[in-house]
Amino acid sequence: MARRVTSHDVAALAGVSRSAVSLVLNGRAEGVISAENQAAVRAAAKELGYRPNGIARSLRSAATHTIGVITDSIASGTYGGAMISGATDVAARKGYLLLAIDSHQDRELEVEAVDMLRARQCDALLFAAEGLHSWQPPESFLAEKCLLLNAFDPQGRVAGVVGDEEVGGRRATELLLEAGHRRITYLTGTDEVIANGRRITGHREAIERSGAHSTLVPCGWEIDAGLETGTRVLDVAEPPTAIMCANDRVAAGVFLAAARLGLRIPEDLSVVGYDDDPNVAPQLGLSTVLLPHRAMGERAASLLLGALDGKELPTGEIPVDSPMVRRESVAAPRS
C-alpha cells in the first residue's frame, strides 16, 4: 500500500496545475485547457494509475453516490437477494453503490442503522423487507430521500415498491378460467401475510366477472399443509377440476396428494402456484405467478436515482407487475 497517487502528482508530472487536472479528468476542459496540456494530463494520469479519491470528492461535492440500504432479514429467505441484486445492478450502472446493513427485524437496530447510514452521508435511503409488510419509518429515515422495497408505510409518508399481488391473484385465476374450469378451489395462505388478502381479492374479482364458482379453503404455506388439505379437498364425490395454491410449496403438496389419489396433472386436475420458486416450480412443471423480486429492486433503485436527479418521487404503493409463468400443470377440465 504505497502512498496513493493524488491529483498533485499528476499535475506535477504533466507540468500543469491541479485544477487543470481536475478539469481535464472531469471533461470540463474543452475550450479551457490547451489540447496538448489535456493530452499531457491524460498521459500522466494513466502512467501513474491515478484514480481521484472518492472521499475527497464526496466531501467537496456533498454527494457520495451511495445508497444506504436497511434490510430486515434479507439473507434468510430465497428471494431477498434478488431484490438487492436488482437494485445493486441498476445503481452500479449509474456509478452508485449500495451500503447495506441488516436489522434482523429489531426496531432499535433499525434506528441505529439509519443513523449509521446517515452519518456516512448516503445520498438516499432504502428499506427492504424480506416479506411484504407494513413498516413505520423512523423520523431520521424520512429526513432523507427515501423509499421502501417490499414494504409500505401505513401513514403513506414514503412510497413503497411492492409486487402486484391483486393482479397476481387475478392472473392465476384467469389462467384456470380461460382453460375452461368452473369448479375451482383456492387453498389460501394465512392472514398475517398481507399478500394473502390481496391475492384473494384478485381471485374474487376474476371469479365474479366470470360467473364461475370457487371455494376458498384455508391451508397455509408449507408442503405438508398442501398435501393434507389437498387430499381433503380432492377426496370427495365431486372434487374441483382445478386448484389454485397459496404458493409453490403448497402446490408441491397438492401434486403429492394427487399422486396418492391417482389423479394425473393436468389431465385430471389443473394446478396453479404462486412465487415461481426456483426450487419447486420448474421441477414440477408448475404454472405459477412470478413474484418479481429482481424487477422490484431494479424499480426501487431507478426511482431513487431519478429522485437524485431531481425527479419527483411517487407516493403510496408502487406495484410491479407479477407475470404468469406458463408450464404444463394447467389444461382443460375433463368434460
Added chain:
Amino acid sequence: MARRVTSHDVAALAGVSRSAVSLVLNGRAEGVISAENQAAVRAAAKELGYRPNGIARSLRSAATHTIGVITDSIASGTYGGAMISGATDVAARKGYLLLAIDSHQDRELEVEAVDMLRARQCDALLFAAEGLHSWQPPESFLAEKCLLLNAFDPQGRVAGVVGDEEVGGRRATELLLEAGHRRITYLTGTDEVIANGRRITGHREAIERSGAHSTLVPCGWEIDAGLETGTRVLDVAEPPTAIMCANDRVAAGVFLAAARLGLRIPEDLSVVGYDDDPNVAPQLGLSTVLLPHRAMGERAASLLLGALDGKELPTGEIPVDSPMVRRESVAAPRS
C-alpha cells in the same frame, strides 16, 4: 433536508471551540476539557441531533470503515446471501459497513468493480463467490488488504475462506459407517465442481480406514438425476444399504426412487445428503452436512477486521468446519 448540523454549530451553541467538540465527542477530553464544558458540548450535540460527517472524518483519518465486496453472482443462488449476511453482521458490530457490487462472472466488470471500490477508499476488499472456485485476483485487488470468500487463489497470493469439504465428505461417510453400513454407494456430483473431488477424498479416507466397501457412481446435482441414478443403483439383486448423495436435491431424488421401489427410509435404506438445503433437508428429515455459509462470511469479516487492526492475515485456504446435521434418514442396516 435542512442544512446539516456541523461541529461548528455545536461549538457555537455550547460556547466552546470546534476542537473542544471533537475532543469531547471522541472521548479524548478527560483532563483536557473542563467538566462543565464537556457537559455543555454533549447537551448541545444532543439538542441539535449532531452526527459527525463520516466523509469528512474519513478524509481526515484516511479510513472509511468500509469493506468493499465483489460478488460474482451471489444473489442468484440459495446460499450466497448467508455469506454476505454473516460478513455484514460481524462488520457492523465493529462499525464497519459493506459496499457491495456484483460482477456477474464478467472479468471486465470484476476489474472495474475493484477500481470503483478502490476509488472509494475501502479499507479492505473481499471477493465472494457463489460456488467454491478458483479465482485469479487482478493486481489492483492485491494492492489492498484483501481476502477471498468461497474461493481460492491458484497462485496463493491471497488467503481464501472455504468450507471444509474433505471433512464434510468424511463426516457423511462416517455417519453411515458408525450406523453399521458396510455396503455404501456414493452418488457423486460432477468434476467441474471443485467441492466434488474434495468430498470424494474425504469419503475415501473414511472408507479406507474402516475396511468397508463403497461404490462411486457419477450422478450429478439435480433431483431427476438422483431419481434416475438412484433407481438404477437400488433396483439390483444386492443393493447398497446406504446411499451418500452429492447434495440434498439428489437425496430427494433418491427418496423418490426408494418410494417407487417400496423401500422405506431409514428402515430399508439410509440416506445422507450434503448442503442442508433449507428447501429440502428439513422436509425430508434428511441427515446432511451443513455448508457453513454464514460462518464463512463471519470468519472472512473477522479476519479482515483483524488485519485492519494490525493482525497478520493468514495465507492459503482457511477451512471452516462443515458440521453434520442429524435427522432421521440414517439407521442401522437390516441385518
Added chain:
DNA sequence: GTGAAAGCGCTAACAA
C-alpha cells in the same frame, strides 16, 4: 484548559 491554524484531496470561483 482552551482556541487558532493547518491540512486530508478535491473542485470551482476568481485573478492573472
Added chain:
DNA sequence: TTGTTAGCGCTTTCAC
C-alpha cells in the same frame, strides 16, 4: 488560457 486560492467538515498539533 492558466494558476492561485478558498473551502467542504473534521481532527490534531501547537501556542496561549
